Amino acid sequence: MRSLLKVLICCISFSTLSATPEFSVGQVWAYKTRSGEEQSTLVIDKVEEDPKLGRIYHISVSNIQIRLDTGTVANELPHLPVSPETLKSSCTTLLGKTVPNAKYLPGYRLWKEAYDAGHAGVYTISVAEIVTVTEKTLQKPLAHP
Numbered sequence: 001m002r003s004l005l006k007v008l009i010c011c012i013s014f015s016t017l018s019a020t021p022e023f024s025v026g027q028v029w030a031y032k033t034r035s036g037e038e039q040s041t042l043v044i045d046k047v048e049e050d051p052k053l054g055r056i057y058h059i060s061v062s063n064i065q066i067r068l069d070t071g072t073v074a075n076e077l078p079h080l081p082v083s084p085e086t087l088k089s090s091c092t093t094l095l096g097k098t099v100p101n102a103k104y105l106p107g108y109r110l111w112k113e114a115y116d117a118g119h120a121g122v123y124t125i126s127v128a129e130i131v132t133v134t135e136k137t138l139q140k141p142l143a144h145p
Contacts, residue, residue, distance in 0.1 A: 021088075021091065021094065023044055023047070023057060023084070023087050023091075024044065024047065025044055025045065025046060025047055025100060026043070026044065026097045026098055026099060026100060027043070027044045027094060027096075027097060028041050028042070028043050028094075028095045028096050028097065028098050029041060029042050029043075029044075029087075029091040029092070029093065029094055029095060030091070030092045030093040030095055031090040031091050031092055031127050031128070032089075032090055032092060032126060032127070032128055033064075033127075033128055033131075034064075034128045034131055034132060036065065037063065037064050037065060037131075039063045040061060040062065040063040040064050041061075041062060041063060041095060042059045042060065042061045042062075042090075042091070042127060043059060043060050043062075043098060043100065043101050044057055044058075044059055044087075044100075045058050045059060045060055045079070045100035045101050045104040045108075046058040046100065046104070046108065053083070053121070053122060054084070055083075055084050056081055056082075056083070056122055057081070057082050057083075057084065057086075057087055058079060058080070058081055058082075058104060058108055058111075059079075059080050059082055059087075059104075059127075060076065060077065060078045060079060060080070060101040060103065060104050061076065061077045061080065061127060061130075061131065062075065062076045062101075063075060063076075064076065064077065064131055066131065066134060066135040066138060067135060067139060068138050068139065069138065069139045069140065074138070076103070077130075077131065077134060078101060078103035078104050078106075078107055079103075079104040079105075079106075079107025079108050079111065080123060080127075080130055081108075081111055081115075081120075081121075081122040081123065082122055082123045082124075082127070082130070083122050083123065083124045085124055086122075086123055086124060086125065086126060086127060086130075089126050090126045090127040090128065
């Protein structure tokens, strides 16, 4: 009887560890950040269903330090379209709820236009990797025709 109880407790523990959190609009999450950006958070600004990609989360990330080619620093990425896997692999602690970041709308509109034309997609890498890729991209001088 005692060994059966231990097995049941183990099964319950493992099943709760693998439970996927429910992500929804307005949630503020801590996530696995880059070194030095441990205070960074993300907000889920919009959730939409797409016939090709399934669920798409539109997030904004704040309290980051992205060095630009101009020598200035950006501390926010107001719009990033991400997959459910990105959030599952990145988010660590639900910190609370807030209203969506209104700054995401211009970026969302540009993304949506490009996506509808077949020229954009969603990120499937971690949020920290997205921040790094974005920083590297923004550090490159723009090519002039």
